[in-house]
Amino acid sequence: MSCMRNILLTLSYDGTDFCGWQRQDHSAGSVRTVQAELEKAIEKIHKAHTVLYGSGRTDSGVHAVGQAANFFSPVDSIPAANYVMALNALLPHDVRIMSAQEVTPDFNSRFNATSRVYRYFIFCGAVPPATMMPYVWCIRHEPDIDVLNNMASCLRGEIDCASFAAAGDESKSTFRYLENAFFYRQQAFPEGELLVFEIEANAFLWKMVRAITGSLISFEREGKPAVYFSDVLAAKDRRAAGPTAPAQGLFLWKVKFDGIRRHI
Numbered sequence: 001m002s003c004m005r006n007i008l009l010t011l012s013y014d015g016t017d018f019c020g021w022q023r024q025d026h027s028a029g030s031v032r033t034v035q036a037e038l039e040k041a042i043e044k045i046h047k048a049h050t051v052l053y054g055s056g057r058t059d060s061g062v063h064a065v066g067q068a069a070n071f072f073s074p075v076d077s078i079p080a081a082n083y084v085m086a087l088n089a090l091l092p093h094d095v096r097i098m099s100a101q102e103v104t105p106d107f108n109s110r111f112n113a114t115s116r117v118y119r120y121f122i123f124c125g126a127v128p129p130a131t132m133m134p135y136v137w138c139i140r141h142e143p144d145i146d147v148l149n150n151m152a153s154c155l156r157g158e159i160d161c162a163s164f165a166a167a168g169d170e171s172k173s174t175f176r177y178l179e180n181a182f183f184y185r186q187q188a189f190p191e192g193e194l195l196v197f198e199i200e201a202n203a204f205l206w207k208m209v210r211a212i213t214g215s216l217i218s219f220e221r222e223g224k225p226a227v228y229f230s231d232v233l234a235a236k237d238r239r240a241a242g243p244t245a246p247a248q249g250l251f252l253w254k255v256k257f258d259g260i261r262r263h264i
Contacts, residue, residue, distance in 0.1 A: 004072045007080055008103045009087075011038070014094040015063040016134050016248065022057045034058075034067075034095060041090040042071060045078070055109040055255040056116055059207065061247030063135065066098075066117075066254040068109045114259035115179055115200050120213045121188075121249045122195040129189055136194065137213075137249035143195065143220045148183045150226035151216055154233060155181035155199065162236040164215070166207035166244070174236075177202045177262040181212070198253070202262035207244055215242030 013034050023035040035052055042050045055068040078086065083100040091097070123136040124143065155178045162174040179200040188194040197213050219228055219242060232240045 003076065004074055004105070005076065005080070006070055006103050006105050006107055007073050007083060008068065008070045008101050008107065008109065009038075009083065009097055010099045011067050011069065011095065011097050012065050013063065013067065013096070014134070015058060015061050017094060018060065020058055020060045020062070021054055021064075021067070034064075035069075037092060037095055038069065038087070041087050044090055045083075045086060046073065046075060048074075053109050055113045056203065056252070058250075058252050059210075059247055062250045062252065063248075064252040067252050068113065068255040068257075070103065070107060070109045109255070112257050113255050114261050115202055115256045116204065116252065117198065117200045117254040117256065118204070118209045119251050119253045120197040120199075120209065120245065121251070122197070122213075122217070123192075124195055125192070129192075132188070134248055135251075137246050139217060141221060143217060145183050145185065145195070147220050147226065148197075148216055151219060151224075151229035152181045152183065152197075153226070154230045155212070159233065160236055161205055161208055161233075163232050163238055163241045164208045164211040165205040165238060166211065167238065169206040171205055174205060176204065176208075179259075200256075210245045210247065210250060211238070211241055213249075214245035217245065218242035 017032060018034050019031045021034045023033050024031045035054060039050060039052050050071050052069050052071045058064055080100050080102040084097045087097045121136045123132060123138045124141065126140060128136060128138050158175060158177050160174055161176050165174055181199040183195060183197050185193045186196050199209055215232065216229065
């Protein structure tokens with residue numbers, strides 16, 4: 001009798017045509033999600049439905065470079081690494097398995113993750129290249145990166161992030177442990193740069209990264225002092241914060257499993 005093996009996948013996807021990561025069994029009509037596409041592909045290999053456990057959800061339109069997910073395989077004849085080629089042959093072009101490895105039976109992508117890293121990409125200027133349009137937020141001014149980083153400097157440690165929680169968030173607690181949050185510039189194409197916002201935390205509230213990004217860009221443009229962002233954070237009220245940045249600029253960049261385990 002075959003033993004169940006626990007397989008960890010690292011995957012990337014273009015979120016443009018997905019209604020987020022999580023399978024939506026009870027939605028009306030046909031809803032395309034990353035989890036459902038992957039489970040369909042795994043089912044073709046296993047000849048039975050297989051549940052995929054993701055490290056976290058991404059919203060509609062959000063992309064991933066390093067999402068993590070695990071599943072249990074009853075097949076012992078397939079080396080773990082071979083799932084990369086096998087699944088990619090069955091998946092649509094906007095989902096790719098980057099690596100696959102066997103992990104211990106008690107491993108869970110969500111509960112063993114110690115932090116998630118997101119990057120938000122911003123094009124500052126009038127006309128971005130057409131190929132970048134689905135993957136950046138286009139703004140028409142050049143923000144002062146020092147002002148942005150001064151504002152973001154308070155995003156460290158154990159913080160009540162209620163000011164950046166979307167209405168309808170079902171989290172039991174709005175406290176999150178933030179490892180870091182900062183802006184930097186990155187060469188993206190000939191004669192052009194992107195402004196990148198990177199943020200790492202043990203976990204995130206619903207639309208939290210987009211709310212923080214939109215607020216920081218808005219407050220800098222309005223000439224607010226750095227202390228203003230701290231005051232918004234202290235308000236613990238979403239109405240005090242700024243607009244939510246659009247989904248297409250956001251990428252789940254990496255899931256870490258080797259850090260300090262914080263609460264969720």
